[in-house]
Amino acid sequence: MxxxxxxxxxxxxxxxxxxxxxxxxxxxxxxxxxxxxxxENENFYLETEMKFCELMSGFMPVKKVREELLKTEIANIGIYGYGAKSFILSMIETAIRISESKVDAKTIQMIIKTGRDLINMPVxxxxxxxxxxxxxxxxxxxxxxxxxxxxxxxxxxxxxxxxxxxxxxxxxxxxxxxxxxxxxxxxxxxxxxxxxxxxxxxxxxxxxxxxxxxxxxxxxxxxxxxxxxxxxxxxxxxxxxxxxxxxx
Ligand SMILES: [Mg+2]
CATH class of the missing domain: 3.40.50.1000 (HAD superfamily/HAD-like)
Structure with a gap:
């Protein structure tokens, strides 16, 4: 985010x-x-977003990755709603789009892991x-x-x-x-x-x-x-x- x-x-x-x-x-x-x-909530999302940007840095500059992710998130609100699961799906969708389907399964796995870590953040x-x-x-x-x-x-x-x-x-x-x-x-x-x-x-x-x-x-x-x-x-x-x- x-x-x-x-x-x-x-x-x-x-x-x-x-x-x-x-x-x-x-x-x-x-x-x-x-x-x-x-x-606290938004800072955990921000940390997760930065990890995602690092994972995607081989495909696009960080600033552009963030813009693309936000675009996906907003488009997905009506389908998946708000929250962490929706955020994970948006990261995966963005990764596939900006890599033109070249992102490998290992990277997708790491994206899912960062999302799970977000869900398990302490309150x-x-x-x-x-x-x-x-x-x-x-x-x-x-x-x-x-x-x-x-x-x-x-x-x-x-x-x-x-x-x-x-x-x-x-x-x-x-x-x-x-x-x-x-x-x-x-x-x-x-x-x-x-x-x-x-x-x-x-x-x-x-x-x-x-x-x-x-x-x-x-x-x-x-x-x-x-x-x-x-x-x-x-x-x-x-x-x-x-x-x-x-x-x-
Ligand atoms: Mg609030």
Whole structure:
């Protein structure tokens, strides 16, 4: 996955404005994105992508390999969805295409191995996640709302030790406005009683606001290029650390 290494702009958080501007007192459910909101993810994908680029360097310059891989990934989202298995298939497909079918079975085997290593990466919680969830669950119903491969996300949740804090887990095939409308209905609350917390403006923030919910953005230092937002929606709060949710 190609990342944007530009540093993310952070706004200074103002709790007073937060309450006035966003009328958050009605919130009953707080939903959390998982990857790069609760635990590290994108850096593992980036490492895997670099290994793939090395394996393919005999066929194409690294920059071009990354572009080709991203193109394949985006084209495959509608077929395979998000997550590690889809990523592995996209690497193999890209290898065959850019080598004009000359890539050997041993290299394909190594690509599959790097993909398996990605799936087996340890779950590394981000700072303050567990204490924040522990605190918030006293007052709110907490939900995990993540995109990706079902088995992979279930495994990560199990290994994270965080499952106990969530009263509902939703592994979503996509995070569009309609997906959030469905989720909010399923949870039995009104949209304005639903708050989403996540690292991706395009998936965790904009569609939630469009669905009538509230959203808090916690940027992670890298974001997959396909998840870069190009919208001018600004009616959401940006905080630097997950712990800032508690101080509200
Ligand atoms: Mg995320």
């Amino acid at each position: 190609i990342c944007d290494r530009k540093s993310v702009q952070k706004t200074k958080f103002d709790a007073g404005n937060f309450w006035n501007m966003n009328n958050m007192e009605n919130i009953r459910i707080i939903a959390f994105d998982a990857d790069d909101t609760l635990w 590394k919680l981000l700072d303050g996640v567990e204490s924040t969830l522990m605190n918030l669950q006293k007052k709110y119903k907490l939900v995990l709302a993540t995109k990706g491969d079902l088995l992979d996300q279930e495994r990560k949740l199990r290994n994270s030790g965080l499952a106990q804090y969530f009263s509902h887990v939703e592994v979503m095939s996509n995070k569009r406005k309609s997906d959030y409308v469905q989720l909010i209905q399923k949870l039995g609350v009104m949209p304005h009683e639903f708050l989403m917390v996540g690292n991706t403006v395009k998936s965790d923030i904009i569609p939630v606001i469009e669905a009538g919910g509230k959203a808090v953005h916690i940027p992670f230092h890298i974001t997959w290029e396909h998840e870069q937002a190009d919208s001018s929606v600004t009616e959401f709060i940006k905080i630097e650390k997950i712990m800032d949710l508690v101080s509200l």
